[in-house]
Amino acid sequence: MTTRTFAGLIVFALTLAPLGAQAPAGKVELKLSLPKPMFIGTPTNIKSANLEVSGKSRGPFYVPKGTVLLSAKKPVTSSDSLPVIGELDMITDGGKSGGDGYFVELGPGSQWVQIDLGASHPLSAILLWHYHTQARVYRDVIVQVSSDASFKTGVTTVFNNDHDNSSKLGQGKEKEYIEVAEGRLIDPQGARGRYVRLYSRGNTTNDLNHYVEVEVYGLPK
Numbered sequence: 001m002t003t004r005t006f007a008g009l010i011v012f013a014l015t016l017a018p019l020g021a022q023a024p025a026g027k028v029e030l031k032l033s034l035p036k037p038m039f040i041g042t043p044t045n046i047k048s049a050n051l052e053v054s055g056k057s058r059g060p061f062y063v064p065k066g067t068v069l070l071s072a073k074k075p076v077t078s079s080d081s082l083p084v085i086g087e088l089d090m091i092t093d094g095g096k097s098g099g100d101g102y103f104v105e106l107g108p109g110s111q112w113v114q115i116d117l118g119a120s121h122p123l124s125a126i127l128l129w130h131y132h133t134q135a136r137v138y139r140d141v142i143v144q145v146s147s148d149a150s151f152k153t154g155v156t157t158v159f160n161n162d163h164d165n166s167s168k169l170g171q172g173k174e175k176e177y178i179e180v181a182e183g184r185l186i187d188p189q190g191a192r193g194r195y196v197r198l199y200s201r202g203n204t205t206n207d208l209n210h211y212v213e214v215e216v217y218g219l220p221k
Contacts, residue, residue, distance in 0.1 A: 034181060038099065058182055067219060074118060075089070076091045076113055077113070084105040095212070098181065103211065104212075111199070121218040124190070126216050132179050135180075136179055138200045141161050145191045151197055
């Protein structure tokens with residue numbers, strides 16, 4: 001067991017998955033390749049009225065048998081077509097390190113990135129890293145799935161922590177969270193779509209938006 005300190009709170013992190021955990025019928029544990037933790041310096045005092053502070057390492061996550069990584073090397077577009085740092089294709093290139101040269105920096109305000117999976121699939125998991133070199137919280141993290149590239153019809157929201165609807169996409173029920181190297185794993189609960197769009201609106205360090213990597217898992221066509 002280890003301890004972590006965030007915003008003056010000491011929380012405990014279990015380093016082992018529960019013993020004896022068994023996959024539900026028809027499912028298998030999703031095996032993930034995670035980057036090395038690399039916080040630089042002491043975490044700052046993060047202020048949020050909607051912050052999740054569990055401190056527990058993520059346990060095993062189960063997906064339908066046959067689930068594969070769909071997003072590798074898939075094309076990425078964005079509301080900011082000219083990133084401040086990096087190239088959009090870095091978001092699906094498999095590089096997950098928190099160091100310089102591994103993240104894309106988008107402009108201030110509400111911005112989105114969108115991955116084209118090439119075909120519609122039932123989705124099993126979405127794993128994203130905004131930035132994990134230091135502890136920070138990204139605002140208004142919203143993840144949507146659709147088969148309409150313009151996201152005007154058939155939109156399913158699978159994650160939304162915009163608790164005050166400041167991004168005008170609806171009030172979310174999920175909590176804000178501190179970025180860590182294991183990333184944020186979202187359960188899309190089988191939502192089907194060709195496109196995955198991810199929003200954010202700045203963070204607790206600055207008003208810019210960042211992505212290291214996004215992985216989308218689902219069943220083949």
